[in-house]
Amino acid sequence: MALVLTMFIPFSASVKSKAASSNEKTYEIATDTTFAPFEFQDTNGEFVGIDIDLLKAIAKDQGFKVKIKQLGFNAAVQALESKQVDGVIAGMSITDERKKKFDFSTPYFESGVVMASKEGNDDIKSYKDLKGKTVAVKTGTEGASFANSIKDQYGFKVTTFDDSSSMYDDVKTGNSAAAFDDYPVLAYGVAQGNGLQLVTDKEKGGSYGFAVSKGQNKELLDKFNAGLANLKESGEYDKIVDSYLSTKKSEEDKGFIGLIKSSYPSLIKGLGMTLLLTVVSLVIASILGIIFGLLRVARKKWLRAIGTVYVDIFRGTPLIVQAFFIYFGIPAALDFRMSALAAGLITLSLNAGAYMAEIVRGGIESVDKGQMEAARSLGLPYGKAMRKVVLPQAIRLMIPSFINQFIITLKDTSILSIIGINELTQSGKIIIARNLESFKMWLIVGVMYFVIIMILTQVSKRMERKIKHG
Structure with a gap:
């Protein structure tokens, strides 16, 4: 796990370096994804709403930049608690209970x-x-x-x-x-x-108020309050609010064809993220699976114990818990920031790696023990016998299970929407928040998943036939 973490820490720390190199200070602000008219996605795929427009206008007025992270309300609050973001604007009500954990701006709505x-x-x-x-x-x-x-x-x-x-x-x-x-x-x-x-x-x-962690980012809070006062004085605040509270209905075509046309860019972008998560995590998971799978069948007891602990931990806890722990828990404990993408890749890699390890162990144990004994009797050392004799036979037996794990991991990417990764399922949720056509949109998303999985299944089957007969 430490090895995998080190692969992503430079990547996750890139935000800080970019912010430091900019003349204007950049703040990371978390928000909800489905809370129209305060935050939602328009037909062009841009995040808009009262909160978003106010924040951008205040940033412009006060001379700072914002990087908006669409996490969903629960994840946004947890990200602020774990100091993964600098602030939250998400139609967040100011309450006495929340004041114990957060400092709030002047009420803006x-x-x-x-x-x-x-x-x-x-x-x-x-x-x-x-x-x-x-x-x-x-x-x-x-x-x-x-x-x-x-x-x-x-x-x-x-x-x-x-x-x-x-x-x-x-x-x-x-x-x-x-x-x-x-x-x-x-x-x-x-x-x-x-x-x-x-x-x-x-x-x-x-x-509603803009929130920062208790005792943190006073400068940002002061800038927000000053900018809000300037917007109200100039009349821009009223223009922003009135533009979203009008009762004018959306003119978006809500038929199947119309929805596909208006949602196509966002869905394709979400699908691309789903495939990226799947492919990269499976490459890493395969490496982890081979390493820990071999540990599971090692002759030394302490090596088998290491493999067993890894597999039991990541197969014995829900993927969503692992995602929360890696994205919120570890950075909070070690006091550093990690991007949602890095956390998602680590989570999927470690989770799928545990299942891959069991596939490898099962494949090796399925090879007749006589194969190893015959190789050793010919003078091959254990490691070479495993590499040259047992593993080539085991791989053929593992292929169907590897294909199945590939499909499972692709579907598991949808769980990562909980930490704000804009994959295909999250894209569907965001679009539904705008057009409220849940049945049609989930049908479109479901068809996209089905088509991709069927294509990948057929490609995998052809590869399986080639390996078995090749």
Whole structure:
């Protein structure tokens, strides 16, 4: 693991060196990916929204640069806690609990909470109608806090989602009777045709603020406050907010062909990242698999123990836990920054390497023991007998399992969206946040995965035939 980490530390540290070489200071700012109208992706693939435009305008006013990292709300907050980013702007409500961990800017938006039900549903008109039912909320929002504060009073249950589109879909399918969300977000979604209707008046809510770690980046916080004051004085703040809070519906073609045309650049970019993650991680995983697979069948007990510990750790813990630990845990403990791409490659490599090691071990043990005994009886040392006699036969037996692991790793890349890597699944989520066409978009993404996997499977099968008969 240390060896693999050293391969990526220079790469992950490149951000610092670039920032240092620039005349203007560059700050890394984390944000959500699916919180329209505050942050979302437009049809050109650019991230826009109230938060994004305000941040860029403040940076321009105060003479600094920003590198925006789209992580999702939960990952953004964890990245700030582990000092992987300098700040967070993600429609983040200022609360007493959060003030214990973060320093907040002057509030830049006054929000509120509203409830919505499925469009055309007249059974839910007030909180009293929720008794015995389930409502949907999004993690970390004012809507979630408000729903949890009144659930006992009105006798309903709360189910939580990581993105708004999934929350809306749960209400549309009838699994949840209603959804609670921040007023501007839910009102914007209704205006864009998310299939819901507002059924309550806006409850008084809190304020959104820009956050930095407690006691850290005071200079950045001061610049944000000064820039925000200048934008409000000049009227640019009102122009930015008003441009996104209008009820004008999107003119995007939401048919299958229209969605493919408008989403094609983002989906192709996401697919490219998926393939990059898969290929690079599998190359590294193959090396790790061979090394630790051989350790698993080594004659010395302590070597077998090393191989066993590695395999047990990475096969015995979920991939998502490994991703969080490598991206947030290790940098926080060692006080350095790592890019999401580097963390993703390390995670996939180590995880797939453990499975590869078992494939190698199984392949070697499947070769008849008489082959090794015959080679040794001819005077070959153990290492050479393994290399020249056992491994060539074992590789033929391993090929189907290697192909299967290749496909599994390609699909596992989707889990890395949780740390903000914009691969194919994440691209789909971001697009859905804009157009709210979850069924059609997930069908398109699913077809893309299917086509790529089928192509790779056929190529692998041809290679397998050539090796076996060649």
